[in-house]
Amino acid sequence: MTIKNFYNEMKDEAGQVRPHYASYAAWLSEMPEERLAQKRAEADALFHRHGITFAVYGEGAGTERLIPFDIIPRIIPAAEWKTLESGLRQRVKALNLFIHDIYHGQDILKAGHIPPDQVLNNAQYRRVMQGVDVPRGIYAHIAGVDVVRAGAGEYYVLEDNLRVPSGVSYMMENRKMMMRLFPRLFSRYRVAPVDRYPDMLLNMLRSVAPTGVTDPTVVVLTPGAYNSAYFEHAFLAQQMGVELVEGQDMFVKDEQVFMRTTQGPQRVDVIYRRVDDDFLDPLAFRPDSVLGVPGILGAYQAGRVTLSNAIGSGVADDKSIYPYVPEMVRFYLGEEPILHNVPTYMCRKKDDLAYVLEHLAELVVKEVHGAGGYGMLVGPASTKAEVEAFREVLIKHPERYIAQPTLALSACPTFVESGVAPRHIDLRPFVLSGEEIQLVAGGLTRVALRDGSLVVNSSQGGGTKDTWVLEA
Amino acid sequence: MLSRTADHLYWMARYMERAENIARILDVNHRMSMMPQSRIQEEQAWGATLRIMGLEAAFHQRYAEITPDNVLEFMIFDQDNHSSIRNCLRAARENAHAVRGTLTSELWETTNGTWLKMRDFTPEAFADAGAGEFFEWVKYRSHLSRGVTIGTMLQDEALRFIRIGTFLERADNTARILDVKYQLLLPAGEVEGGAADYYQWSALLRSVSAFEVYRKVYRDLITPARVAELLLLRVDMPRSLARCMKEVYTNLQRVRNAQxxxxxxxxxxxxxxxxxxxxxxxxxxxxxxxxxxxxxxxQELGNRIADDFLVPVS
Structure with missing residues (x-):
């Protein structure tokens, strides 16, 4: 599939280099391709030696791979970032108000803005959270919002990831790698630093400790060394200087969480958990989970420990709720949304389904509860047979799917086998909500390395780039 | 520190140390096999190697006869032999991976790099060049890992548990090497303390880097009793039991807890x-x-340490 009319990050319609890329383009044109190839090989070797890898499921335990790293940065001008940043703050603020509302008065449902069964029968809605107060009323402390550029360059939000968004370690490691490979490039540009993130994260986590705790003990909870994002869990714990714990390291006594240490039990106050809701407490959720801590839900409901993100946050990032986010911004904040949503057809609606079935070959159809680029159909990139096969599934279970127009994602020059060529990209900035809402100027840029591909997920052959937000 | 973290650090160090000691034992045999010796002597020497690690039964399940190639393949590469050098280096790396945030990046990269390189070695590659260079490499990586540990790690609990693991493993290995070789080399009926085969005893000393030390300390002929004294009782000998236990005791005092x-x-x-x-x-x-x-x-001490500080051996 060839996407036409996409926004090119580096060049305008007339083929002229955009001003913020001018200096880079000049540098690149003087760079022989062998030298680029050599730099890329150097980067791969370094990532391997540092063990910056992700585990691949279904390829035998302990299979680790590199996420391909592209050495050409994605550059965002200061003014553009400013708008993006205000839009993200606004959106995450509204999402947190929404989650709080859903687990308390449910005003937005009473006002008729969202059909109640969409929320209350959602698999991500947690009845156990009804009426539970969480510190500062904040649920999604860490949000990874996926943003794409389409059309003439406008930004659209594709997805709000409010459960356990990952990728921030690559944002930081990619920058470190670029500085190591091309130190002199950084004298040509004033690139906003991203290395404050762990500090901001730790401060945020401490700011949402249970009331009355003055010097909170923060930990990172990981499913273990074979989890695909284990590198990130270890990285963040180390950068924050806190313990990286597994479920088996903790226990609950008298509604208080403790970890087993060489000096005896130690109290735990804030848990940055990288384990899904379902696995957190075998007594409350999946009884077969060995990743969680028996009784932790009780301690949480009693307000004796903070879980970050809160249990039940997923109700707001579900694809079936996504279409209502602009409405949330208007309802809770009385403002117009700064960032656009992608127009979305909800297949459970009769009219929408009819439209989707008629235009299946042009649309992207996604599973409502899916993630990671699995179980979706990219119409224009699929064969007739694939489209027809999908049609049958869709007719059987329309409520499981939403559909969106195939966005012509913007493209950024990327160093691939055939040389430097444009490839489609997205962006995941990370928004922290505690005492205040904060984000570092940057994010993780993912790139679809195959020519014409729109799927940027690392599990589907996507790579990453360093993201440069320029200082004004 | 988390008990599980301490456990991983302790085992990371034990496996690295074990890999080194196995390389030392094999290296000595490898060198000896270049000297004139009877088929029986050769078989005895390689059989002793298996006995040191308590792996005779496991070996015979997999191989019909004791030959240098079979023992080397079993002790270096065998995936089912949990004490093969390959598996030791892998286990050291897996333990390090589980606590990589507690290690300095230099120590993590050293341990990870050792494992990545280990995967490049094959039995076939030894056919021409021999395994000697490989044993040197294992020793070198172990020295490197110890040097990086001492040179970069904060002197806190993490370092203590790494050191305890290193010295408990070394005490165990040194004792085993001495025991098996002593029985093998001391011909029946000969009075202990008499003169013995110079080459055999000097090889034993070399396997624990003690040949030059012996010369320095005794300035005299090699006798079995002195070799035993050096490996058991000399506190200034870095691989002796006395030195290992001194280190274990000192480090334990610094991590003491209520129980x-x-x-x-x-x-x-x-x-x-x-x-x-x-x-x-x-x-x-x-x-x-x-x-x-x-x-x-x-061994009892190791179990007690696991119960008091680490993940108990159930």
Missing amino acids: SAETERQAGELEATLRFGRIDDIVRGGLHNYVIRMLART
Whole structure:
């Protein structure tokens, strides 16, 4: 599939280099391709030696791979970032108000803005959270919002990831790698630093400790060394200087969480958990989970420990709720949304389904509860047979799917086998909500390395780039 | 520190140390096999190697006869032999991976790099060049890992548990090497303490980097009793039991907790037994019996440390 009319990050319609890329383009044109190839090989070797890898499921335990790293940065001008940043703050603020509302008065449902069964029968809605107060009323402390550029360059939000968004370690490691490979490039540009993130994260986590705790003990909870994002869990714990714990390291006594240490039990106050809701407490959720801590839900409901993100946050990032986010911004904040949503057809609606079935070959159809680029159909990139096969599934279970127009994602020059060529990209900035809402100027840029591909997920052959937000 | 973290650090160090000691034992045999010796002697020497690690039965399940190639393949590459050098380096790396945030990046990269490189070695590649270079490499990586540990790690609990793991493993390995070789090399009926085969005993000394040390300390002929004294009782000999136990005891004192008093006492007692022991008494009572008792006490100490600080051995 060839996407036409996409926004090119580096060049305008007339083929002229955009001003913020001018200096880079000049540098690149003087760079022989062998030298680029050599730099890329150097980067791969370094990532391997540092063990910056992700585990691949279904390829035998302990299979680790590199996420391909592209050495050409994605550059965002200061003014553009400013708008993006205000839009993200606004959106995450509204999402947190929404989650709080859903687990308390449910005003937005009473006002008729969202059909109640969409929320209350959602698999991500947690009845156990009804009426539970969480510190500062904040649920999604860490949000990874996926943003794409389409059309003439406008930004659209594709997805709000409010459960356990990952990728921030690559944002930081990619920058470190670029500085190591091309130190002199950084004298040509004033690139906003991203290395404050762990500090901001730790401060945020401490700011949402249970009331009355003055010097909170923060930990990172990981499913273990074979989890695909284990590198990130270890990285963040180390950068924050806190313990990286597994479920088996903790226990609950008298509604208080403790970890087993060489000096005896130690109290735990804030848990940055990288384990899904379902696995957190075998007594409350999946009884077969060995990743969680028996009784932790009780301690949480009693307000004796903070879980970050809160249990039940997923109700707001579900694809079936996504279409209502602009409405949330208007309802809770009385403002117009700064960032656009992608127009979305909800297949459970009769009219929408009819439209989707008629235009299946042009649309992207996604599973409502899916993630990671699995179980979706990219119409224009699929064969007739694939489209027809999908049609049958869709007719059987329309409520499981939403559909969106195939966005012509913007493209950024990327160093691939055939040389430097444009490839489609997205962006995941990370928004922290505690005492205040904060984000570092940057994010993780993912790139679809195959020519014409729109799927940027690392599990589907996507790579990453360093993201440069320029200082004004 | 998390008990599980301490456990991983301790085992990371033990496996690295074990890999080094196995490389040393194999290296000595490898060198000896270049000297004129009978088929029986050769087989005995390689069989002893398996006995040192308690792997005779496991070996015979997989191989029909003891040949240098078979033993080398089993002890270096075998995926089912949990003490093969490959598996030791892998286990060291897996333990390090589980606590990589607790290690300095230099130590993590060293351990990870050792494993990545290990995957490049194959039995076929040894056919021409021999395994000698490989054993040098393993020793070198172990030295490197120890140097990076001491040179970069904060002197806190993490370092203590790494050191305890290193020295407990080394005590165990040294005791085993001495025991098996002593029985093998001391011909029946010969009075202990008499002169023995120079090459064999010097090879044993070399396997624990003690040949030059022996010369320096005794300035005399190599006798079995002196070799035993050097490897058991000399506190200034870095691979002796006395030195290992001194290190274990010192490090244990620095991590003590509410329930570790008895463990600490036993470590101190063991250390004192070695410090005040006399080789004449040990030889008179039978060296083998003495070493067996020491091995049992070392193992008991390891279990107690696991119960008090780490993830208990269930």
